[in-house]
Amino acid sequence: MTALAGRTALVTGGSRGIGRAIARRLGRDGARVAVHYGSNEAAAKETVAAIEAAGGAAFAVHAELGVPGDAETLWAAFDARADGLDILVNNAGILGEQAEIQDVNAATFDRVLAVNTRAPFLVTQHALRRLRDGGRIVNISSVLTHGPAMPRSISYAMSKGALDVLTRMLAKQLGPRAITVNTVAPGVVDTDMHEGRLVGAALTWLESLSPMKRLGTPEDIADAVAFLASPDGRFVTGQWFDVSGGTLL
Numbered sequence: 001m002t003a004l005a006g007r008t009a010l011v012t013g014g015s016r017g018i019g020r021a022i023a024r025r026l027g028r029d030g031a032r033v034a035v036h037y038g039s040n041e042a043a044a045k046e047t048v049a050a051i052e053a054a055g056g057a058a059f060a061v062h063a064e065l066g067v068p069g070d071a072e073t074l075w076a077a078f079d080a081r082a083d084g085l086d087i088l089v090n091n092a093g094i095l096g097e098q099a100e101i102q103d104v105n106a107a108t109f110d111r112v113l114a115v116n117t118r119a120p121f122l123v124t125q126h127a128l129r130r131l132r133d134g135g136r137i138v139n140i141s142s143v144l145t146h147g148p149a150m151p152r153s154i155s156y157a158m159s160k161g162a163l164d165v166l167t168r169m170l171a172k173q174l175g176p177r178a179i180t181v182n183t184v185a186p187g188v189v190d191t192d193m194h195e196g197r198l199v200g201a202a203l204t205w206l207e208s209l210s211p212m213k214r215l216g217t218p219e220d221i222a223d224a225v226a227f228l229a230s231p232d233g234r235f236v237t238g239q240w241f242d243v244s245g246g247t248l249l
């Protein structure tokens with residue numbers, strides 16, 4: 001499939017987990033993919049190699065997010081390898097401290113907001129002059145912004161709630177340029193983000209949240225992103241897509 005032939009995509013956090021699956025899928029669909037990473041260069045190289053092995057084109061882009069100058073660093077690395085952008089996927093994120101409000105540490109709260117909210121805001125701000133008309137922005141949020149309520153995820157859910165608002169505001173602004181902006185909200189997906197906690201009774205409970213009785217896979221999320229990034233998604237904008245196997249039903 002080459003629906004994205006001639007397009008350039010940037011996937012933040014494209015080196016591992018959900019971002020890796022998105023990068024691989026967009027690469028398979030014909031896009032040249034900038035695989036962004038923060039610290040794990042080996043994982044980014046693996047993802048680039050996997051895309052190339054499947055016949056696609058990709059390159060790695062390094063920038064630590066959530067620190068001063070993060071967006072500038074990212075786009076300087078991108079510009080060294082590419083001329084303009086068609087698809088931006090704001091995927092990089094952290095779970096942060098799992099604690100109810102009374103136990104949340106101010107510094108870790110700031111860190112979650114810096115990586116999950118401030119960074120995609122600034123990355124998108126700097127993307128706009130590079131993003132061609134007819135382009136796509138997909139923000140990876142979480143089903144937690146609409147429930148089920150998990151009080152220990154309050155910082156994380158708040159950080160993603162702001163991203164949901166970014167989607168709606170930007171969709172309105174960028175519509176005249178035929179640029180669509182959408183949110184994809186996964187339920188629980190078994191990735192490194194959970195640091196091995198998806199086992200035993202916790203796993204059974206999390207699986208039971210979906211009528212499909214399973215966790216999501218990175219590919220479940222990537223396929224939804226691929227639709228929004230494709231020409232088929234051209235008239236869908238400002239929307240929030242629950243890709244959680246029906247967790248909210």
Ligand code: NAP
Nearest residue numbers: 013016017018037038039040064065092093188189191193
């Ligand atoms: P993951 O496996 O932990 O991968 C995170 C990715 O983001 C890595 O590529 C990592 O790069 C990058 N990243 C993290 N912090 C960074 C920073 N400060 N600077 C630069 N890069 C950074 O996570 P995941 O589960 O795939 O999650 C991807 C997205 O989906 C996140 O936004 C997450 O909130 C969202 N999500 C996940 C789930 C889930 O259950 N897994 C559910 C809902 C939503 P390095 O390794 O190089 O640092």
